[in-house]
Amino acid sequence: MLRPQVxxxxxxxxxxxxxxxxxxxxxxxxxxxxGGLGNSSGMGICHSYTPDGRCVSLLKxxxxxxxxxxxxxxxxxRSNDVKRAAFTVQEVVELTIGFYRRNYIEGLFLSSGIFKDxxxxxxxxxxxxxxxxxxxxxxxxxxxxxxxxxxxxLLAEAGRLADRLSVNLEIPSEExxxxxxxxxxxxxxxxxxxxxxxxxDDGRQERAASKKAPRFAPGGQSTQLVxxxxxxxxHTVLHLADGLYREHGLRRVYxxxxxxxxxxPRVPQGQAAPVLREHxxxxxxxxxRHYQFEVGEIVDEAHxxxxxxxxxxxxxxxxxxxxxxxxxxxxPLEDLLRVPGLGVRSAHRIIAxxxxxxxxxxxxxxxxxxxxxxxxxxxxxxxxxRLLERSPALVRQQLVRPAAAAPQLSLFAQAA
Amino acid sequence: MTxxxxxxxxxxxxxxxxxxxxxxxxxxxxxxxPAPDLFGTQQIIRTDQRQAERVATGIRxxxxxxxxxxxxxxxxxxxxxxxxxxxxxIRALSLQGRAVEDNPLHQAxxxxxxxxxxxxxxxxxxxxFVRFEEKEDGLYVATVxxxxxxxxxxxxxxxxxxVAQRWAIFDARxxxxxxxxxxxxxxxxxxxxxxxxxxxxxxxxxxxRLWRTYxxxxxxxxxxxxxxxxxxxxxxxxxxxxxxxx
Numbered sequence: 012m013l014r015p016q017v018x019x020x021x022x023x024x025x026x027x028x029x030x031x032x033x034x035x036x037x038x039x040x041x042x043x044x045x046g047g048l049g050n051s052s053g054m055g056i057c058h059s060y061t062p063d064g065r066c067v068s069l070l071k072x073x074x075x076x077x078x079x080x081x082x083x084x085x086x087x088x089r090s091n092d093v094k095r096a097a098f099t100v101q102e103v104v105e106l107t108i109g110f111y112r113r114n115y116i117e118g119l120f121l122s123s124g125i126f127k128d129x130x131x132x133x134x135x136x137x138x139x140x141x142x143x144x145x146x147x148x149x150x151x152x153x154x155x156x157x158x159x160x161x162x163x164x165l166l167a168e169a170g171r172l173a174d175r176l177s178v179n180l181e182i183p184s185e186e187x188x189x190x191x192x193x194x195x196x197x198x199x200x201x202x203x204x205x206x207x208x209x210x211x212d213d214g215r216q217e218r219a220a221s222k223k224a225p226r227f228a229p230g231g232q233s234t235q236l237v238x239x240x241x242x243x244x245x246h247t248v249l250h251l252a253d254g255l256y257r258e259h260g261l262r263r264v265y266x267x268x269x270x271x272x273x274x275x276p277r278v279p280q281g282q283a284a285p286v287l288r289e290h291x292x293x294x295x296x297x298x299x300r301h302y303q304f305e306v307g308e309i310v311d312e313a314h315x316x317x318x319x320x321x322x323x324x325x326x327x328x329x330x331x332x333x334x335x336x337x338x339x340x341x342x343p344l345e346d347l348l349r350v351p352g353l354g355v356r357s358a359h360r361i362i363a364x365x366x367x368x369x370x371x372x373x374x375x376x377x378x379x380x381x382x383x384x385x386x387x388x389x390x391x392x393x394x395x396x397r398l399l400e401r402s403p404a405l406v407r408q409q410l411v412r413p414a415a416a417a418p419q420l421s422l423f424a425q426a427a
Numbered sequence: 428m429t430x431x432x433x434x435x436x437x438x439x440x441x442x443x444x445x446x447x448x449x450x451x452x453x454x455x456x457x458x459x460x461p462a463p464d465l466f467g468t469q470q471i472i473r474t475d476q477r478q479a480e481r482v483a484t485g486i487r488x489x490x491x492x493x494x495x496x497x498x499x500x501x502x503x504x505x506x507x508x509x510x511x512x513x514x515x516x517i518r519a520l521s522l523q524g525r526a527v528e529d530n531p532l533h534q535a536x537x538x539x540x541x542x543x544x545x546x547x548x549x550x551x552x553x554x555x556f557v558r559f560e561e562k563e564d565g566l567y568v569a570t571v572x573x574x575x576x577x578x579x580x581x582x583x584x585x586x587x588x589x590v591a592q593r594w595a596i597f598d599a600r601x602x603x604x605x606x607x608x609x610x611x612x613x614x615x616x617x618x619x620x621x622x623x624x625x626x627x628x629x630x631x632x633x634x635x636r637l638w639r640t641y642x643x644x645x646x647x648x649x650x651x652x653x654x655x656x657x658x659x660x661x662x663x664x665x666x667x668x669x670x671x672x673x
Contacts, residue, residue: 013633018640025644046591057659058555059670061646064655071645109634110641112567112592113559114585115669270649284649363529377531 013105021106023096027076027087028122030272031179031235033265036068036117036152038230039174049111049118049151051174056117069152070110071120074098074135078124082192083275084181084240087124091273097126100135104142111151118152118174119143129160137165140172154230157207159199166203170210175230175262178203183248187241191277200234201259207232208260231262238292239269239285240278246315249295253306256299266292291317298323301355302348320411325351328388329403336390336399339375340365351410352384384410430455431469434510438502442479444472445514449482449521457510482517489520491528500543503576512538546575553581556660557596558669561631567594570667578605582612635669642670 037055057066075097076087086093107119121139125132136155143149155169157178169176178200182188185197207228214227234255236248252264268289271280295317298304302324309323310316318326328335328351337346339361347358360378364370372391376382380389387396387406399406432447434440436459448455458469486495498516501509515535519527527536552573559567567589578598582605585594589607595615597604606615665671 013637018637021637022640022644025641029645029647043587043590048589048591050588056551056555059642059668060656060660061642062653062656063647063650064652064659065647065650066659067642067645070641106637110638112561112589113634113638113669114557114569114588115638268650270647284647286650360529360531364531367526367529374531377537 013102013109017098017102017106020096020098020102021072023094024072024074024076024098027093027124028071028073028120030086030267030270031071031120031122031156032065032267033177033179033233033235033263034069034071034120034154035233035263036154038262039152040229041150041152041174041226043150044148047148047150048108049149051117051150051152055152058115058117068117069120069154070107070116070118072098072103072106072122074103074121074123074132074139075126076124077126079127080125080192080194082181082195083277084191084237084269084273086272088273088275100138100142103139104147107143107151108147108149111149116151118154120154120156122156123158125158129158130162130165133158133161133165133169137168137172140169144172152230157203159195159203161203163206166206167210170207170214170228171225173228175233176207176228177233177235179235180251181235181237182241183236183238183243183251184241187243191241191275204232204234204259204261212260231260233263233265234261235265235267237267237269238288239282244315245288245292245295245317246310246312248292249299249306249310252296253299264296266296287319288317291319291323295323303345321407322351324349325384325407325410329399329407332399332403335388336396337388339389339391340370350380350385350388352381353389354379428466428468431458432456432472433458433460433469434472435474436460437474438499439476439479440472440474441502441510441513442482443475444510445517446475446478446482447472448514454518455514457514459510486517486520489524491525494520494528497543498539500546500580501539503579504542504546505575506542506545508538509542511535512542546577546580549573549575549577550580552664553577554584556664556668557581557585558667559594561634565593567592569594569596570599571596572600572663572667573598574663576601578603578614581605582607586612638669 035055036051037053039051039055040053041051043050055068057068059067061067073087076093077095077097078087078089081088081090103121110116111118121136123132123136140153140155143153153173154175154177155173157166157169157176159178180197180200182191188195188197211228211231217224218226236251238248248266255261255264266289268284268286269279270284271278271282274280295309298309299306308327317323321329328349334349337350344358344362347353347361348355357379361370364374364378370391372394375385375389375391387399390396430453432444432455434444434457441457444457483495486498498513501513512535516539519533519536527533531537553571557569557571559569561567578596581596585596586607591609593607593609595604595606604615604617605612
């Protein structure tokens with residue numbers, strides 16, 4: 012039975028955890044066991060949405076918001092006069108089970124302020140996970156936060172029990188981090204990341220060889236980068252993310268627009284959270300992971316920030332008119348993926364569809380192509396665009412401010 | 428004049444009508460609810476399990492592995508255009524096989540896929556939005572009002588997830604439910620035992636309060652975006668969601 016104080020603890024410790032967005036319920040794929048409770052599907056499920064439009068998928072809480080550190084951007088920093096609380100292991104377990112049985116959540120996302128030291132804190136988190144898995148036969152999703160500086164034995168135990176692990180770099184450069192959290196450094200986060208990468212890779216290989224081998228964080232690792240608390244540009248952010256994907260094997264990098272909740276002068280005050288910038292970063296991230304883009308194609312020294320007016324894919328297309336139009340009936344997948352308004356699913360449908368006959372304009376709409384954008388970049392029988400070749404600036408104008416564009420321009424030439 | 432076949436409204440009934448149409452080599456309009464038979468052109472088609480099964484076998488042969496599931500999902504959309512589109516789609520499958528499924532310009536196939544996708548979205552939303560309440564006897568009960576008839580498609584999901592927990596989901600609009608008794612999922616007319624078992628009021632109340640508290644605590648007011656919230660979670664679901672109930 013949960014005591015009445017739990018409701019106050021939940022309010023404090025859920026509020027304190029809400030700025031960590033590195034928290035989807037995807038990447039699992041854990042089946043239930045006979046007599047067990049729960050499973051997780053690879054895609055993840057969003058059970059609810061809060062008024063800010065963000066999804067609620069997991070019970071996301073701090074074990075405690077007591078913390079020995081004093082990071083300028085964090086609401087739980089030790090110098091902040093905020094209500095402090097701490098759960099017991101039993102309370103977190105009961106909340107998770109009670110919510111899960113009612114289909115409110117996919118599972119648990121458990122982080123914590125650091126009390127006493129990294130190992131004492133981590134040991135508590137691991138104990139919650141162990142209780143859930145072993146005593147309650149819980150097979151739903153568990154995401155455990157990695158506390159920088161935790162010992163390898165505890166990390167290994169965490170990986171044995173959790174579906175995903177994450178440690179947040181938070182600030183997109185080490186110099187930036189040092190300015191707002193002088194007690195922290197990149198090594199204490201990258202060290203555990205590297206250790207876990209080896210264990211996760213080994214775990215995956217063992218399971219490929221035998222289904223009886225135990226799982227080790229099958230959902231991999233993720234991290235969070237806060238944008239707008241410190242002055243790094245998008246070039247820095249995306250190069251860091253790219254490196255994390257390539258060299259550290261991370262499954263996901265999350266970008267969180269800084270919400271100015273701290274009066275500390277080392278971080279910006281009073282501005283709105285940079286949601287558009289965050290949105291563009293996610294679009295760029297998608298290009299890296301799903302559209303076969305290199306990071307240098309999206310941002311470079313000459314253009315170190317993402318264009319707020321156009322999405323990064325359209326931005327690239329306008330800078331490279333020589334790559335268009337793309338012949339929908341002949342082009343390989345990688346060229347189809349470069350067309351603005353043509354997504355991964357549409358590209359695959361086009362490739363499947365054209366096996367059976369020549370594709371025409373009418374097919375594209377039903378394949379899910381956004382014709383208002385794609386029409387400047389694709390050719391099909393009866394439609395060959397010419398405006399991009401003549402003037403990318405006019406195409407840009409059409410797409411960004413369609414009302415202002417000169418009406419008498421002929422946008423398309425009919426095929427001879 | 429195109430004959431009209433009236434079937435009993437079930438999926439097997441629809442497939443039986445398709446069978447008969449194939450057998451007689453004629454194209455008919457299919458109706459689930461027999462309209463007034465003004466010209467005497469309507470024929471009542473009896474539902475025949477074996478005939479239905481033979482059509483299903485045909486679909487499995489002609490189409491991709493998911494073809495039958497897609498057709499069943501389109502049927503569950505309850506859209507009035509579904510039976511005729513399904514019939515035309517099956518005819519096309521019998522003549523052209525899988526090629527038809529990749530051809531979005533075939534009108535009937537397009538309709539079938541569109542309807543199946545609509546049902547698929549509703550299924551996914553049920554996975555997300557079903558909210559159980561614990562009754563005193565350990566039964567977990569939920570009420571939903573889906574836009575299409577999705578109960579046949581969500582039983583497996585909840586059974587796998589809650590294999591050791593008795594549960595029931597009731598469709599308030601269609602007045603029937605599915606019930607899992609730890610052995611199998613069955614169709615029921617009403618939630619079993621509701622008359623008898625009361626909610627363990629105190630405990631259930633506590634969890635609902637905790638969930639509402641949690642839901643409010645995780646909102647970030649500086650990022651308020653009601654349009655985005657509503658796009659993902661349309662208001663018609665709010666009636667049965669613990670966190671959005673008054």
